[in-house]
Amino acid sequence: MHIPDGYLGPITYGGLWAAVAPVWYTAAKRVKTTLKAAQVPLLALSSAFSFVIMMFNVPIPGGTTGHATGATLVAILLGPWSAVIAISITIVVQAFIFGDGGITAIGANCFNMAFADVIMGYGIYKLIRGSSPTTSKRTVISGAIGAYAGITIGAFLTGVELGIQPYLYKGPDGRPLYSPFPLSIAVPAMVIEYAVVFGIIEAVITALVLIYLQRSNPELIRG
Numbered sequence: 001m002h003i004p005d006g007y008l009g010p011i012t013y014g015g016l017w018a019a020v021a022p023v024w025y026t027a028a029k030r031v032k033t034t035l036k037a038a039q040v041p042l043l044a045l046s047s048a049f050s051f052v053i054m055m056f057n058v059p060i061p062g063g064t065t066g067h068a069t070g071a072t073l074v075a076i077l078l079g080p081w082s083a084v085i086a087i088s089i090t091i092v093v094q095a096f097i098f099g100d101g102g103i104t105a106i107g108a109n110c111f112n113m114a115f116a117d118v119i120m121g122y123g124i125y126k127l128i129r130g131s132s133p134t135t136s137k138r139t140v141i142s143g144a145i146g147a148y149a150g151i152t153i154g155a156f157l158t159g160v161e162l163g164i165q166p167y168l169y170k171g172p173d174g175r176p177l178y179s180p181f182p183l184s185i186a187v188p189a190m191v192i193e194y195a196v197v198f199g200i201i202e203a204v205i206t207a208l209v210l211i212y213l214q215r216s217n218p219e220l221i222r223g
Contacts, residue, residue: 001151001158001190002057002065002094002109005102007179009169012161017107023084023115030081039078042220046074047086053205054090057100060193068202069113069154072121072147073209077220080122087114108161112154121150134221140210147206148199152191155198159183159190 008016035043050070057065075083088110094100101109125146132138163183166176179186213220 001067001069001113001155001194002054002091002101003105003158003162005104007102007162007165008105008108009165009178011168012165013104013108016111016161020107020111020115023111024088027081027084027088030079031085034079035082039082043078043082043086046070046078046083047089050074050087051090051093054094055098055100058198060189066155066193066198068198068205069117069151070202070205071113071117071154072125072143072150072202073206075118075122076125076143076146076206076210076222077213079222080118083118083122084114087118108158112157112161116157117150117154119150120153121146124149134218135214139221140207140214143210144203144207148203151202152194152199155190155194156187159187162186162190 053068053070055067057067060066069087071083071087074086078086091101091109091114092106095103095106095109123146125142128142128145129139132142160183162179162181163186165179166182169177171177181189210221
């Protein structure tokens with residue numbers, strides 16, 4: 001899902017930088033007031049966990065890659081705003097140190113994975129779980145469904161961002177200047193891969209971690 005440099009035009013990646021900037025600002029303010037000092041190491045571990053599972057990239061058509069993110073799981077453990085910070089840190093480190101995702105595309109990648117994935121996944125988790133106890137099966141099921149939905153919406157947005165480039169930027173000869181894949185290719189390529197492969201992997205990882213925590217440390221799961 002990491003969009004590399006050269007696949008998004010300046011209007012697109014600049015607009016997504018502008019869109020995600022207030023999200024970072026809000027997340028930073030919320031984390032200062034809601035994250036307990038004892039949870040700071042867990043925030044670091046969550047970012048490291050997300051970093052590791054994102055590094056298992058599988059190239060897919062459409063100019064990007066497929067992988068799990070752990071975004072919904074981090075949101076369940078620390079809250080959505082802390083998850084925004086954790087996933088964003090992961091994406092920035094991957095871009096600057098490992099070249100995984102473009103530097104110009106950091107705004108886009110954070111919007112898709114650190115914002116849309118987190119908010120959608122956590123929102124669905126809360127909606128389905130309701131007031132069920134932490135140790136209930138409903139908690140695990142809602143976490144898995146939220147994780148699946150969150151990463152799939154992130155993939156959809158990635159496909160849209162890539163797919164609109166041929167319509168926005170063309171050379172004098174009519175050839176695309178950035179991503180060459182139109183919406184008819186980019187969106188299905190992203191959504192299908194995540195709906196049938198990576199979304200299921202994300203859901204399974206989330207469910208297994210929640211089951212483990214229910215048995216060993218249920219207080220880590222947010223009520």
